[in-house]
Amino acid sequence: SAAGIYGNFGQANYSAAKLALVGFTRTLALEGKKDNIHCNVIAPIAASRMTETVLPPDMLASLKPEMVTPLVAYLCHEETAENGSLFEVGAGYIGKLRWERTGGHGFPIDQQLLPEHIQGKWEKIVDFEDGRATHPDSTTESMESIISNFENTTKVEASRPQVISEDGKVDVEAAKALTFPSESFSYTERDVILYNLGIGAKRTDLNLVYENSEAFTAVPTFGVIPSFAAMNGVPFGEILPSFNPMMLLHGEQYLEIIRPFPPNAKLTSTPYVVDILDKGKGCVATIGVKTSDEEGNDICLNEFTMFIRGAGNFGGKKEGLDRGAATAANKIPNRKPDHIVTEKTGEDQAALYRLSGDWNPLHIDPEMAAVGGFDIPILHGLCSFGIAGKHIFNAYCNNDPNSFKNIKVRFAKTVNPGETLETSMWREGNKVLFQVRAIERDAIVISNAAVNLQGEPSKSSKPKL
Template identity: 35%
Template sequence: MPINYPAVMSLREENRAFAWDERDTMLYALGVGMGSDPMDEAELRFVYERGLRVVPTFATVAAWGAGISAEQIGLDRRRTLHGEEHTRFHRPMPPSASIVADSRVVSVIDKGADKGAVVERQTTLFDAVDREPIATITRTAFARGDGGFGGPAVESALAPMRPSRAPDIMVELSTRPDLALLYRLSGDRNPLHADPGVARAAGFERPILHGLCTYGLACRAVLRAFCDYDPSALAGIGARFSAPVVPGDTIRFDLWRDGDDVFFEGRVEARDSVVMKNGHAKLS
């Protein structure tokens, strides 16, 4: 069914309730590799309940299942890719909370029948008690089979440009061969990340890592490089997923700082593959 524009722009999902506790936040932290060295006291604070800190990108799974679905918009899910993720933190993520989530469609761009569509959806998490916002997640999908519906063809705003100099710092993070199996327990049970047969049918030699797990690894790199592992120092983070990561890969994050702006890129050197582009974080 083709995208019915502009009707999709009125789609809303409001006041959907979710909750999490310390176990959920620690499980997510383990799922993005925190605590891989149990003697690293800086990362231990994210996986141990004494003085527990929360990895900011936990916001991306805290209300897993919320949002306007691909089917509601009229997208062919089989040909739709998760292209970008941007998260704004209105306050640090609490170790436990009850929240409500409001979701909407931000934009649907028609790139043409042969190029597909670009769809932006947004979900904001609010504290269930005081209704103050906690985080806003903007998720961009590249729908390769859904262009030509007659919608606007306005290009998205250009991403901020990173400095042309050599990186200010490089952070290498290794991933466990079973990391996708651990990460999926935080919400995304797509069998592409667990079932070898499903992965082969999709054209991969083995299950690949979730893009949002790589996103969490990028958040770890920024926290380590410029925040002294203090979640309150991070006001936002975003990036484009450019190539798959295989569990067991080591990702090298190149990072640049320019005032309160941090730019980053992720690369798996063993395959000479850039896996994350246009990375940008804002320090508070």
Template identity: 35%
Template sequence: MPIDAAKAVAAEPGRSEIAWDHKDVQLYHLGLGAGVPANDPDELRYTLESRLHVLPSFATVAGAGMGVVGGLGAPGIDIDLAAVLHGGQSITLHRPLPVAGRAVTTSRVAAVYDKGKAAVLVLRSEAADEDGPLWTSDAQIFVRGEGGWGGDRGPSERLDVPGRAPDATVERPIREEQALLYRLSGDWNPLHADPEFAKLAGFDRPILHGLCSYGMTLKAVVDTLLGGDVTRVRGYRTRFAGVVFPGETLRIRMWRLAGTGTGTESATDPAGGRVQVTVTAVERDDAPVLADTVVTIADPS
């Protein structure tokens, strides 16, 4: 079997140094569709260096996302990249991300699960600078055709959609060139740019990066429910439930859960609450894009 689960999990973490500055942050934000309208003060927080803050999902591309790349090269992992799918993503923020910084990342295979017809790798990347931990990021990677060895199936958490109307619903258009811009932040997979490659992968045209939808969704939550305050985000996780194409529109539904924005603590989430989110493609009858999506937030200070 190309995946040796015990060897992969026991391997020493990989280590790399990364750096970023305001240009990397601005490029990432523009790749998410920030800057429309260009002179909107709320959008200038994402695009103008003198007012810049950092959307926490920037952690997925800082250093060109080398944490995931390092995990796929770990001992015990020998796989065909054509069989790889990004199944889910989570980030835990230890403090707000600086506009410019240098950090050391450590990357390892935190778990390998046997789903029968596929294996799931949990690739964990942790970043810290001279002031301490910055973020912990987990990427759940499906590897088709690599399951069936009788290993642990792992967790299979699915969230029920709240049985009430969303607290907020917004729509975010995906520009025709958005994937071309987003890939400049480090994900050069031709699936997102080359029509011929997309056809080989089973799509009639290039698809948007899942992590672009992930970032667009977090920006919508921050702007809609958190008053634009990125420092309130403590964690963010999702499952990639389907593809979306440039030119389509994301419909983002949000539910405030217990403790959110109330000024009180929740027994299950002392950080202050959560926002549950679903994301669908408007033009394809609300086909799922992101599911099991939760933003964990702190109360306003």
């Protein structure tokens, strides 16, 4: 009943027992989902001996049980997909309830937290109207804000200029001047092989899966992997207005290979803000990550371009500067492709690829996928990116990493594990323009894409069995 949701004077035991049913139901919903068993909970109001003493007769006449039972019948029907939800129902009214949490405030984790600190930020902590409120629907979502505060230290806070003003304007130049913590990444031949397998390498591709092969190498798109930890340290809530991680879409990716990856190394990656554009209904944020080795030699450069819905209209510029290959439009020629490669992805490809460090639960947890609006966990965009990069690496670089200069893609649509990907390529001088199509849906999933080549590839980069 409503007493379990909102509490009721003098009914402590009753209210506690009623609210316990909500937690019980939501856990049953999670555990039963794998067997297609759905579970929901209702908070009904109907005429009873208790309500007879507090409500007038005309209201009691409207509170018939017959105005509650149809909802129960609907929720129990085999075609109803609703699961783990809470509804209020009575007198012909039906409404769904959900949690809402403010954007809150993160305090530095390396200093003592005092009541006075909380008092100073109380208005921000309890503000539901500043555009940062979220609606967490799982324990995973509930932890996102807490985990994102792990990097919040007094040292980091002191080095950051104010980016977002009190009226919600964004100082993009101040954002570009921010410094973020560097993150180290060590890998061995095992990690290289795991990545190559994650993007579809076969046991016969000895240069990709056998560490003793003279031509053993990482597919150049491996360059995105060292950057993940660094990206996790970027406090998006401090540089983007009304930031909600559930509204973030990975739009484009640029990767420049400065030096081929050795079989094993210890690398350091440092993130920075490249640009933030105001697109009205949202914003486009580009975060760069520079990766170097222990001697300080630059190895690769990434640019992650993301569209964040609901974070626009902050008074910023709409268009960015031309940054060469990183922002090239890469329109395909009006002719047949010079080369086409078709590859069927595996049903378990996302489960394998994530072991390289892309731990986003959207790609493995059906519950998180459903929150994102997907029927099943989707394949990582950067896995599709790696598969296409592998096709070009084989077709135009002869598997020689020295020939692969950079790659840029736009993620047009998502890919479901098990779909067949078709990479169509057009060579224009030292540039290979390409697009990727999911054959089963006839959908372009990667567009506006190109790899720039350099030098002449070696002639014996792929040993055979």
